[in-house]
Amino acid sequence: MTDPKDFEEPEEGREVGGQGSDAQASGPGPAPTGGSADGADDELTVDDILNTAQSDDALAEDAAEDAALADAEHTLLVDLKRLQAEYANYRRRTEEQRGVEIQRAKGEAAKGLIPVLDDLDRAAAHGDLEEGTPFAAIAEKIRAVVERLGVVSYGEKGEDFDPQQHEAIFQQPTPGVEKAVVLEVVEVGYRLGGIELRPAKVVVAVPVE
Template identity: 45%
Template sequence: MADQDQGNQATPEGPDNLADQVNEVFADAGLADDAEVLDGEVVEGSELADSDAGAQGTDAEGAEVDPAAQAKQELAERTEDLQRLSAEFANYRRRVERDRETDRVLAKAKFVGELLPLADDLDRAEEHGDLAEGTPLRAFADKFRGVLTSQGAEAFGAEGEEFNPEIHEAVQDLSQGDDKVVAAVLRKGFKLGDRVVRTAMVVIGDPA
């Protein structure tokens, strides 16, 4: 009978000791005091439940997030950023090329403008018969005019042309009607493409 009573008593390895061991395991795992295990599931409020939710992928409001949809959205955003940067770079490159072309035309126009007084002297020499065929001055005049042509310079201003105040500088108006033409050219004009380097100095008259 005494042996039976001793068997009913809790031994160090009995139920009380097992509860202590479970508590130690929970403490080592860092579980909150309010975590409850029900049928193998962790209820909300425990750190283990929060960990499982994070593994499944949730947003700040707790809604589930599809990793594939999220990656697709991020890819679309990065693609949009790259397209915007590409457009900005293309605009910048076109602007630089346009400015470079403008600078080139302005430099060429300045160069041609500095040569025009010499062209005027050759025109006056030709009017006085100093550019006869075979003379050294005629050979020089031909080469010099070839340089202007190679730079794209084009002379304009001839008698009978319709008067255009944008390219003709009138020093005298002898016309009596509304239709005005160039009656005499005192100085030729020059242009590079559509850019006027120098206007033509003319006298206005009536059409013949």
């Protein structure tokens, strides 16, 4: 005889044949948390490390190149300043040497005129160069040429004796004289700038001992 319980309806929510428990067991697991995903993004890969190392090497190379360029620029600047100074000194020495050579050439030309000037002085002392005469006109032209060359005469009676400028041909003890002075000018001296063409030949008055 059949038991009436065998024909009872299954209760609501109850799975037949245990399928509910199997489905629950085979269902999807818990969803991954956001923390694990962010952690994966923060992790460094081998490529990241290699790229970082290459970037550091590139920065170091750039810094080394900049330092080398700065050193080269400084060296070139120092060399340029040195060359400018050397050129300025060269120009100065050249100008000085040029001036000396010009003065020397003028001096050589003037030395040839000194005997003529001596003759003119002697002629003037003897009254042979009276104003208006042809000889006086020639003498004036010669003296003008000498002046244009820059030649000046020196040596006058009564001035202090200077052995650097005067050539003493005789010393005359003179009462009342306290120091050596020019007593008489035998030949005037001539100079051209700093070049001594001829010292003045003089008689020197010296104190009486």
